[in-house]
Amino acid sequence: MEVSEVSEGPEWPERPEEVGSPEVPKPRRRGRTTLLIAGAAVLGLVAGTCAGFLVQADREPTKLPSLSQSVVKQAKGDGPEPLSAAQDRKVKVDGDLRRLLIKRPRGTxxxxxxxxxWMDVAAYSEEYTKPGDIFSGRLDDExxxxxxxxWSRGDAYTVEIRLVQYRQEEDLAAAESIHSWKVTGTRSWAIPGTGEGMAYVDTRPDTKPGYLPMYQAQAHAYRGDIAMEIWIFDSKPIPKKTIMDLAERQMGRL
Structure with a gap:
């Protein structure tokens, strides 16, 4: 087989020192005509600028808009009337908190x-199976x-409603408190108009030797710095309507 001849690449040009340095082009001399045209252009620019100043000087100055704002007339009267004590929630909740509790029904x-x-933190804590834990927890909650x-009716039916108020200088303790209840074996419903408020009803009674079987219902909700707690006990199942009615009526007063 014949081997084809490999073509060589283009040869590099000889180094400048070998072929001689190329001649540097010299600037072309400007003729007199070019200088005359340039001078005329400069004179025309100056003349146009002067004419513009003269025209502007003959015109009346354009008035600038005023920087001051228009004066707003003050409304007549002494302003809105302050809220009454019944309308001002701050006044309501800082007053006698007992007045916000719903009334005891007739016949009970x-x-x-x-x-x-009233209940102080010690008396409140004693209502629970672990009063020490509740006491320290409520102190932390401010x-x-x-x-x-x-109120009570008959031998077994009892109701207790508590309005627990917190200082809330560091935490929203009233809102957090309604999530602290661990409720099992119950049915539950949201309390309308309370956001996260919930009501619970036991489906099975709590039985202890020597005592009647006891059913329990409870409701927890909050508004502002006040947490509502409702507890109902009875020897027979507690209807949903009973706990929901109490919860809605009580929250309506806060």
Whole structure:
């Protein structure tokens, strides 16, 4: 087989020092005509600028818009009337908290674990199976005070309602408190108009030797710095309507 001849690439040009340095082109001399045209252009520019200044000087100055704003007339009268104590929630919740509790129904007997309608943090904690834990927890939550009311009917039916108020200087304790209840074996419903408020009803009674079987219902909701707690106990199942009605009526007063 014949081997084809490999073609060589283009040869590099000889180095400049070998072929001689190329001649540097010299600037072309400008003729007189070019200088005359340039001078005329400069004179024309100056003349046009002067003419523009003269025209502008003959015109009246354009008035600038005023920088000041138009004066707004002050409304007549003394302004809106302040809210009454019944309308101002701040006044309402900082007053006698017991006045916000719903009234005891007719035909029932008074039942309350409070002292003249009040509970301090110690009395509140004693209502739970682990009072020490509740006591320290409520102190951490900035417990302020609690108003309480309750009633009974017959041998087993009891109701207790508590309005627990927190200082809330660091945490939203009222809102957090309604999530602290662990409720099992119950049916539950949201309380209308309360955001996260919930009501619970036991489906099975709590039984202890020597005691009647006891059913329980409870409701938890909050508004502002006040947490609502409702507890109902009875020896027979508690209807949903009973706990929901109490919860909605009580929250309507806050």
């Amino acid at each position: 007997q008074e039942y309350s674990t409070g002292d003249d309608g 417990f302020r005070r609690a108003a309480v009311t309750g």
